[in-house]
Amino acid sequence: MKAAIILPEKIPGLAALESIRPLPLIPLLGRSLLDLRLEELHRTGLREAVLFTTHNRTAIVDHIGAGERWGIRVEVRELPARDEIHACIREARLPVLPFHAKCATDPRGWFQNVTETLERAVELRLGMRELAAGVRVHRSAKIAPSVRLVAPCWIGANVRIAGGVCVAESVVESGSFLDTGANISRSWIGPSTYVGADTDLVESLAWERQLVKWASGSSVQIADAFLLGPAGTRETAAGSTLPARAAGCLGAIWRAIANLPDYFRRTGNEDFNQRTLA
Amino acid sequence: MKISTSGPSLNASQITELNSSTAPAVRDEIRAALKPEHTALVLDLSATKFVDSSGLGAIIALQKTMAPKGGTLRILNPTPTVMQILELTRLHRVLDIVRST
Numbered sequence: 285m286k287a288a289i290i291l292p293e294k295i296p297g298l299a300a301l302e303s304i305r306p307l308p309l310i311p312l313l314g315r316s317l318l319d320l321r322l323e324e325l326h327r328t329g330l331r332e333a334v335l336f337t338t339h340n341r342t343a344i345v346d347h348i349g350a351g352e353r354w355g356i357r358v359e360v361r362e363l364p365a366r367d368e369i370h371a372c373i374r375e376a377r378l379p380v381l382p383f384h385a386k387c388a389t390d391p392r393g394w395f396q397n398v399t400e401t402l403e404r405a406v407e408l409r410l411g412m413r414e415l416a417a418g419v420r421v422h423r424s425a426k427i428a429p430s431v432r433l434v435a436p437c438w439i440g441a442n443v444r445i446a447g448g449v450c451v452a453e454s455v456v457e458s459g460s461f462l463d464t465g466a467n468i469s470r471s472w473i474g475p476s477t478y479v480g481a482d483t484d485l486v487e488s489l490a491w492e493r494q495l496v497k498w499a500s501g502s503s504v505q506i507a508d509a510f511l512l513g514p515a516g517t518r519e520t521a522a523g524s525t526l527p528a529r530a531a532g533c534l535g536a537i538w539r540a541i542a543n544l545p546d547y548f549r550r551t552g553n554e555d556f557n558q559r560t561l562a
Numbered sequence: 563m564k565i566s567t568s569g570p571s572l573n574a575s576q577i578t579e580l581n582s583s584t585a586p587a588v589r590d591e592i593r594a595a596l597k598p599e600h601t602a603l604v605l606d607l608s609a610t611k612f613v614d615s616s617g618l619g620a621i622i623a624l625q626k627t628m629a630p631k632g633g634t635l636r637i638l639n640p641t642p643t644v645m646q647i648l649e650l651t652r653l654h655r656v657l658d659i660v661r662s663t
Contacts (some may be wrong), residue, residue: 343646483652484651486644495650497642502642503643504643508614511650511651
């Protein structure tokens with residue numbers, strides 16, 4: 285089966301998020317909206333698709349390639365206007381499939397998508413573990429023992445959470461770093477985002493420097509990186525030189541060797557999990 | 563910025579930005595205008611589009627100026643973006659914020 289999918293145009297209400305990545309490529313619990321849609325369509329038997337977009341063709345092609353990962357042969361076409369896209373589809377006589385059943389048009393809708401995806405995510409994905417009912421954490425996440433996780437919440441790959449942080453009814457996408465004492469409630473933290481120590485994020489969408497209050501739609505770009513910013517710059521600043529990185533690697537290997545006897549003594553991660561949820 | 567007096571209150575308004583280049587001047591100008599009879603300082607942030615850590619520092623400094631003489635600092639009608647920054651830094655819990663409808 286072959287079909288056409290029209291990717292959404294820029295949505296003014298989501299401009300803050302789209303300034304970082306095109307809407308179809310924004311992750312939702314680790315996978316982009318486009319990833320999720322192509323997975324769904326593969327299950328329904330779709331094997332060939334033409335994606336039409338009015339902008340950002342390069343970013344989309346960079347992300348999905350030719351669609352091999354989803355078992356769908358994908359072609360991406362960029363046309364300047366929706367009219368031209370519809371004319372092209374009519375000419376090719378392709379059935380049109382919706383991009384997303386309920387594509388958000390504002391921050392409130394975006395957060396609703398986040399919570400609905402969180403509720404629907406019944407099966408555990410590869411690498412995820414359930415620390416308690418509704419608390420899903422990627423195995424590569426590093427969480428301090430004093431962190432409080434309140435269901436439902438989802439912590440992605442390579443997330444680091446320092447002591448005294450509380451994450452309640454929220455999603456933290458991969459690679460983010462929540463610093464000491466931060467309070468995250470009913471919020472979505474985008475990928476590779478640093479959330480500063482003792483900050484309060486309530487009913488917000490935070491991604492790199494962008495901070496959006498999803499209930500009101502108000503958005504602001506935070507100027508101070510110690511409050512909110514990209515997590516990546518922090519990591520590279522700490523160990524950008526080769527000797528520093530080499531020393532870091534040697535230290536990690538030494539710590540791993542030193543911890544081996546302790547690892548074999550333990551039966552699992554139960555102790556850690558209990559402390560995490562205390 | 564506009565500074566006016568109404569009774570024991572000093573009001574500062576029309577502050578468009580409170581960042582590293584404007585905040586020290588705003589702080590110093592308000593401090594210079596404060597008289598011993600002023601027991602209240604009102605910062606009207608209804609026209610403020612942007613605040614950074616320097617701006618927050620200036621607000622805290624003004625609060626510290628008022629505190630020893632038993633005075634108060636009141637933030638009036640902060641814009642939604644300013645309110646987001648106050649909430650992010652938890653300053654909304656320690657500052658007296660008034661929003662008129």
